[in-house]
Amino acid sequence: MSGGRRLANFGQRLIGRRYWSRYRFRTGNDVRLFSSGDAYFAALIERIDAATRIVTLETYIFADDEAGHDVSAALLRAVARGVRVRVITDGIGTARLPMFGDWQAAGIEHRVYNPHLFGRFGFSRTHRKLAVVDDTYAYCGGINIVDDYDHNGTRLHYPRWDFAVELRGPVVADVRVAFDLQWRRIRLGHRPKPTPETEATDAQGVTDEFVRARRRVRSGDVRAAGEPSVAFVARDNIVNRRAIEKAYLTAIGQARSEVLLANPYFxxxxxxxxxxxxxxxxxxxxxxxxxRKEFPILDYAVPFLYRSLLRAGVKIAEYEKTMLHGKVAVVDSNWGTVGSSNLDALSLVLNNEANVVLVLDRELDQLRGAILAAFAESRSIDAAHYEARPLSEQFVNWFMYQGYRALMKLITVGGYD
Incomplete structure (x- = not known):
């Protein structure tokens, strides 16, 4: 099959799926992939320092370390020259930091999402990592504002394995809408009524761009149908609760040759x-x-899932070189996602999350290579050795899985399956 026809078939399979109406695909975007916090922070600070109108940032963790101080200093410089700066942090992910007083004194607007473990939004957290600068550049991924080598106060031997993307183009508007909705939600204590703008992002049918692309596919214009596209996918615990999960389901369901998936909480x-x-x-x-090696209960519970996956032919590897924090996937080298959503009950059902979906984007080659390299560096799970585990270990895996599943069903009010 020719490359052009392969791309056209892939695009046609995607745009024909009903779930894509949950968000809009955008063409005409520039995408830049970051595989480290250092590179991401340098780019973000450069854009903040060039900002002339508005900077918005939302993060789960804003650390009181060198990385946090560098980003905070850039925000303070921006507000000092008249730029409006708005920041959302999570009430559990980020402590009450001394720098917050400096922000308030300088005029940075700061809101905390769900300040207590159980608050106005239940157990929900904002786990998103977003930024928008002058409605020109947007950022989305898994990288918190924290030193690459820091893990809960201990020093990692290698930098954290994580990713983020810089976006420029029409998709930036969708990231800004998601931030604005969250900003108002925190103030009001509930999700605001949708405006025409938010309705267009959250509930519009297949976008104009992809409607036109589908027509081109049907008319035989293969080259136009293969244009790279980006979709921003935001979910919260009120609406679009399954949006990110459905993105994975559709892409995996349409896979023909390869599915590469990396996630810390599987x-x-x-x-x-x-x-x-x-x-x-x-x-x-x-x-x-x-x-592995962040939450002991998952280290014991997750292996319970390996049996059915290994028997089906899924290849599994556990990454222990450093802290794996990236939530990424690539399917058939044509579809990929980068974001904040783990593949667990909290991220898929309860927390506020955000991913970008890339289709036919050139950055997918770099992302695919990174996942393959991590797989090669990981400890492969051998099916024979797995089945030969001591009965005591098998029981612990079963018990921890059942306990985790019961707890998640309780706090997600039955939403986790």
Whole structure:
């Protein structure tokens, strides 16, 4: 099959799926992938220092360390020259920092999402990592404002494995709308009524760009149908609760040759596990890179899921070189996602999350290479050794999985399956 026809078929399969109406695809964007906090912070600070109108930033962790101080200093410089600066931090992810007093005195607007463990928004957290500068540049990914080598006060031997993207183009407007909605939600204590602008982002049918692309596919204009596209996917615990999960489900369901997935908290529901096993059984090369050594309960619970995946032919590797924090995937070298959403109950059902979906973008080659490299550096799970585990270890895996599942069903009010 020719490259052009392959791209056209891929695009046609995607735009034909009903779920894509949850968000809009945008063409005409520039995408830049970052694989370290150092590179991401340098780019973000450069854009903030050039800002003339407005800077918005939302993060789960804003650390009181060198990285946090550098970003904070850039925000203070911006507000000092008359730029409006708005920052959202999470009430649990970020402590009450001394720098917050400096922000208030300088005129930075700062709001805290759900200041207590259980608050106006239940157990929900804002786990998103977003920034928008002058409505020209937007950022989305898994990188918090924290030193690459810091992990809960201990020094990592290698930098944290994580990703973010810089976006420039029409998709920036969708990131800004999501931030503005969250900003108003915190003030009001509930989700604001949608405006025409937010309705266009959250509930519009297939976008004009992809409607036109579908017509081009049907008319045989293959080259136009293969234009790179970006979609910004935001979810919260009120609406679009399954938007990110459905993005994964559709891409994996349409996979023909390869699924590469890396995630630190791999505890998906039955639908996503079933999609992975079905893909492997139809001959797709499915590889999972799973993080470890952050939450002991997951280190013991996650291996319970390996049996059905390994039996279907899924290849699994546990990454222990450093802290794996990236939440990324690439399917058939044509589809990929970078964002904040782990594949567990909290991220898929409860927390506020944000991912970008890239289709036919050139940055997918770099992302694919990074996942393959991490897989090669990880400890492969051998099916024979896995089945030969002591009965005591098997029981611990089963018990911890059942306990985790019961707890998640409780705090998500039955939303986790």
């Amino acid at each position: 505890m998906p529901g039955r639908k996503l596990r079933r999609a992975l096993t079905l893909a492997a059984r139809r001959g797709v090369d499915v590889r999972l890179v799973i993080g």
